[in-house]
Amino acid sequence: MIIQPKTRGFICITSHPEGCAKNVQNQIDYIKSKSPIDGAKNVLVIGASTGFGLASRITSAFGENAATIGVFFEKPPAEGRTASSGWYNTAAFEEQAHKAGLYAKSINGDAFSNEIKEQTAQLIKKDLGKIDLVIYSLASPVRTHPETGVRYKSTLKPIGNTYTNKTVDFHTGEVKEISIEACTEEDIVNTVTVMGGEDWQLWIDKLKKEGLLADNFKTVAYSYIGPKLTEPVYRKGTIGKAKDHLEATAFNITDGLKDIKGKAFVSVNKALVTQSSSAIPVIPLYISLLYKVMKEKNLQEGCIEQIYRLFKERLYLDEIPVDSEGRIRIDDLEMRDDIQEKVAQLWKEATTESLSEIGDLEGYKDEFFNLFGFNFDGIDYEKDTNEMVSIPGLQ
Ligand code: NAD
Ligand code: NA
Secondary structure, three states, rough: OOOOOOOOEEEOOOHHHHHHHHHHHHHHHHOOOOOOOOOOOEEEEOOOOHHHHHHHHHHHHHHHHOEEEEOOOOOOOEOOOOOOOHHHHHHHHHHHHHHHHOOEEEOOOOOOOOOHHHHHHHHHHHHHHEEEEEOOOOOOOOOOOOOOOOOOOOOEEEEOOOEEEEEEEEEOOOOEEEEEOOOOOHHHHHHHHHHHHHHHHHHHHHHHOOOOEEEEEEEEEEEEEOOHHHOOOOOOOOHHHHHHHHHHHHHHHHOOOOOOOEEEEEEEOHHHOOHHHHHOOHHHHHHHHHHHHHHHOOOOOHHHHHHHHHHHHHHHOOOOOOOOOOOOOOOOOOHHHHHHHHHHHHHHHOOOOOOHHOOHHHHHHHHHOOOOOOOOOOOOOOOOOOOOOOOOOOO
């Protein structure tokens, strides 16, 4: 079929298999152009199909020659209907990994469930024996609790007061004010239940109980802090409470891994265009200004550059550098004073008229469509392409 982008609200409901393959290939090429990492040999990535998780899987495979198992929740293709981009990304990743002689298998299902944890544990046991790194990179708006069956929904709301600020509809370029009403107590509980650390802990407990964690095992989950500007809706909002919980969970997990000298870390990553971040109000405007400033200073990074730096310059050093809260920071460039001062100044000036000048709205849009395999040079989007792509190592 001929596949063109089709958007609904903030998301794109079609994706292009060859474009997704191109996106993956670009990331593989980047990693191959860098010096190798002496790190993990067997890696499990939970949330492995897009964004930071995909970059983590690519870095593990092509940067350290690791065997990888990826867990994700993606929509397979049907005749006349495209798969979700994470499906095509994974198909392309596995094809390249297998060509390079690397073990790569995948599990598509709800990572929050006991069944998927069990299936993953059995696969590790059968094929790999033990693993030495688990990357936890889930971003989900809902979680069905495995014990109670209750379905929790996360929210992106401020706590205490209504928050009013500018935002951009990046599809139209319109900058306007939005007001987000303060959350309820229940919203906080729900968001912490979905995006906090409970499920990460359950994963590691399960794998530990089954004897599947190697000595010196490491696990990393991803967090975000960001500027003052977005604090009410991000770090001091409902999602921030979930991130606080995730960060606290790292210490609990480490406590339970003493006998194998295992350690859990949270890495604070940079703001980037992903399917998840596009859905957060205010953040797209911040990102489009941030990109402009970081590109001007030659400091811009995408997911793959971020994760390579995490592995190469943080995770596998003898002494892992952390901040006063014990977190790994790869948001150091985003948070630099000169960058933040410039973004704060541009923020005040941002209007529908000025944004295309002072912000990187084009860059934002381009990256957004790239997530779904669109806007890549060298791909003929008028041409018929086969949507029925399968993932070679899908279990
Ligand atoms: P993403 O939407 O690109 O990736 C989410 C992944 O989770 C996908 O692989 C998806 O298939 C998987 N997933 C979602 N629900 C699932 C389920 N129920 N079962 C199995 N898999 C499921 O998101 P991302 O932006 O890469 O976010 C990953 C992590 O990084 C999140 O914790 C996010 O908060 C954090 N982070 C993101 C940013 C950013 O700006 N995007 C910055 C810092 C930290
Ligand atoms: Na991810």
